[in-house]
Amino acid sequence: MKAKTSREATRKPAARQGKSARGRPPTHEVATRAENLLDIATDVFLDQGFKGASMSEIARRAGASKQTLYARYPSKAALFAALLERKAAHLFEAIGPLGEGRGLRDTLIHCGTEMLDLILSKDARGVHRVVIAECNEFPELGEIFWDRGPGRVRAMLASYLRAQQKLGNIDCGEPEQAVEVFLGLLVSGASLRAWLGLPPTFARTPVQRKAWVHFAADTFLSAMEANARR
């Protein structure tokens, strides 16, 4: 087994271009610079992992000094926590409110599409990988991520299904269970493969993805009907 050559010193100052860089930065840049620093840090952590990422490298790539880094975040772990929380929330908030003028099936399809795209996206893969890797050493990480991300989506879907059930549009038993069924058959194989760095089996092209989402929605709906009949 041989490691890929990562850490390929990609010079990218990205802040204070041209200027002599030293000295207090102008006030109007300071917010941008802070954001940029977090962005760079996110990049580095997401593809090198917590232990693999180095503070010096982050500073260098952000065009900042280590002192500035440590002025903003007291430790590597703190920086990591800050950026992960931001990223997790930001990623999953793409899956907006459900319903919104759509019928039941269309809502499932819409939400399913976004969910599948999300799971297969590079950023989401990175976040999952890092969180899964490090949640043993930092147990609260798993909880934070679940609440901001997958858990939030599940809660939204469950409350949507509960509402639809009250309206008589579906008979799905415990909505929480039904959500697990839907998301499970939508996303499970694809997500494991994605986190292992392998291409998806059934959702490689956009067309295939669309077909799979439709298939999942319909399978789910008929399973719920059948369950209701039993």
Added chain:
Amino acid sequence: MKAKTSREATRKPAARQGKSARGRPPTHEVATRAENLLDIATDVFLDQGFKGASMSEIARRAGASKQTLYARYPSKAALFAALLERKAAHLFEAIGPLGEGRGLRDTLIHCGTEMLDLILSKDARGVHRVVIAECNEFPELGEIFWDRGPGRVRAMLASYLRAQQKLGNIDCGEPEQAVEVFLGLLVSGASLRAWLGLPPTFARTPVQRKAWVHFAADTFLSAMEANARR
């Protein structure tokens, strides 16, 4: 965020107890000692991750010297690869041949039970965590693991379903898709939570696990029936 105090020097010589330890070991012990070394290494890697594990610690905990370690495996990566391959195969081979005197539903339930127990087991969680964490740096890791583990189970299930389909016992369309549906709704939420170090939502107790497996099997079967009718 504060790290848990890992690396808690748990002294456990585990080899050459009592004896002065130095010098060539008696021949009848040598196989045992090699096995033991791999076991210890597995423990360490599985809960500290690749980068977190240290060769010195493995040697110390195995009651061996670093030289012996490097005599058997030329590098840290090689040791890691060896143990991971062994562990992945060993874990998933618990899910034996399908069918075997059972009917369709019973086979699903049997296989489902083993799969769910496996996913929730501490060892499987460790393996998944480590592989997912490191497959970015060692891309072949993901493939090896998939082939030995989740992929193998999926292939077995698919060929079983295909056979059942030929016998007219089920009408599930593409067996590979059907497998994804079944395993998805069986295992998806539980596995993500497990890898994040969180307790399962629906399969906490053995009783709940059994109920969930039955629910998954029945939901799957009725979904397939409904699909067939369409």
Added chain:
DNA sequence: TCGGAATAGTACCATGCGGTACATTAACTT
């Protein structure tokens, strides 16, 4: 205008790592 605040740059420290070298000891082989 001047003093403090925020920054980059650089050097540094202690630690721990993967991996090697060397001397020593005990079991096997001939």
Added chain:
DNA sequence: AAGTTAATGTACCGCATGGTACTATTCCGA
């Protein structure tokens, strides 16, 4: 009995890391 092999223990090398100290520089507010 002698020599070879496989161990342990310990010291070590070079390097990278997280984190700190210090200086020189620039902006800002009083």
